[in-house]
Amino acid sequence: MNTKRLLLTASLAILLGFTGCGEKKNEQSAAPARSKTEAAAPQKKESFLLGNGKETISAKLTEKGYDFNVTEPVVLIDFFATWCPPCRAEIPHLADxxxxxxxxxxxxxxxxxxxxxxxxxxxxxxxxxxxxxSNAPDNIDFATTTADMLHQPKNFSIPFMILFVKGKYFRHYIGMVPEEMIESDIKEALGEVK
Structure with missing residues (x-):
C-alpha cells in the first residue's frame, strides 16, 4: 500500500514538474494597515522599455492591457528563464x-x-x-505589473504567456501549452482585428 502511494506521489510530482517552472516562497503575513498619517505607497511604474541591445519596444500600461509600439496587431508576451525546461521546450513552437x-x-x-x-x-x-x-532592466517590473494586472502571484509559474490584440488583453497561459492551442487563439485574435 505504501509503495503504491509513494509511486503515485512521485509520478504526480514528476508530471507537475514538466508543466511549468516556479519557485514557492514563504508568504509573509499581511502587512499591517497604514494610518492616514503614514506616507502613501510609491506610484506603480506604468511604462516599460523592453530591449535587447539592438532594438527597444515600449509597453505603456493602459486600462485594458498595454500600448506596444509595434506594427503587428497581435502580441504574444512570453515570460521565461533560460534554466526552465518547459520554457526551453516551447522555443521552437514560438519560433514557428x-x-x-x-x-x-x-x-x-x-x-x-x-x-x-x-x-x-x-x-x-x-x-x-x-x-x-528582451534582456532589459525593466523586465522584472514589467513581469510583476503584468502578473498583478492578471491577478497572478508575484512569483508566478513560467512559462507565462499573455496574448494581446491591439494592446487589449485577450488570453493568458500558465505552464507549457500546445502550439495548436496558441495558434487557434492567434487565429481568433486576428479575426477580431478585421
Missing part, C-alpha cells in the same frame, strides 16, 4: 508561430533572470530564436 504569422504577430520573450548580453546572445543563437527577446 513567429515565422508563420510574420507581420501579424509579434512574439516578445521577456527574460525574468539576470544574464549578460553575451550569454543571452549565445542562448538565442543556440536555440534558434527568431523572435524579439
Amino acid at each position: 508561430l513567429q515565422k508563420r504569422y510574420e507581420g501579424k504577430l509579434k512574439v516578445i520573450g521577456v527574460l525574468i533572470e539576470t544574464k549578460s548580453t553575451a550569454a543571452m546572445n549565445r542562448f538565442i543563437e543556440g536555440h534558434g530564436i527568431n523572435y524579439f527577446v
Whole structure:
C-alpha cells in the first residue's frame, strides 16, 4: 500500500514538474494597515522599455492591457528563464508561430533572470530564436505589473504567456501549452482585428 502511494506521489510530482517552472516562497503575513498619517505607497511604474541591445519596444500600461509600439496587431508576451525546461521546450513552437504569422504577430520573450548580453546572445543563437527577446532592466517590473494586472502571484509559474490584440488583453497561459492551442487563439485574435 505504501509503495503504491509513494509511486503515485512521485509520478504526480514528476508530471507537475514538466508543466511549468516556479519557485514557492514563504508568504509573509499581511502587512499591517497604514494610518492616514503614514506616507502613501510609491506610484506603480506604468511604462516599460523592453530591449535587447539592438532594438527597444515600449509597453505603456493602459486600462485594458498595454500600448506596444509595434506594427503587428497581435502580441504574444512570453515570460521565461533560460534554466526552465518547459520554457526551453516551447522555443521552437514560438519560433514557428513567429515565422508563420510574420507581420501579424509579434512574439516578445521577456527574460525574468539576470544574464549578460553575451550569454543571452549565445542562448538565442543556440536555440534558434527568431523572435524579439528582451534582456532589459525593466523586465522584472514589467513581469510583476503584468502578473498583478492578471491577478497572478508575484512569483508566478513560467512559462507565462499573455496574448494581446491591439494592446487589449485577450488570453493568458500558465505552464507549457500546445502550439495548436496558441495558434487557434492567434487565429481568433486576428479575426477580431478585421
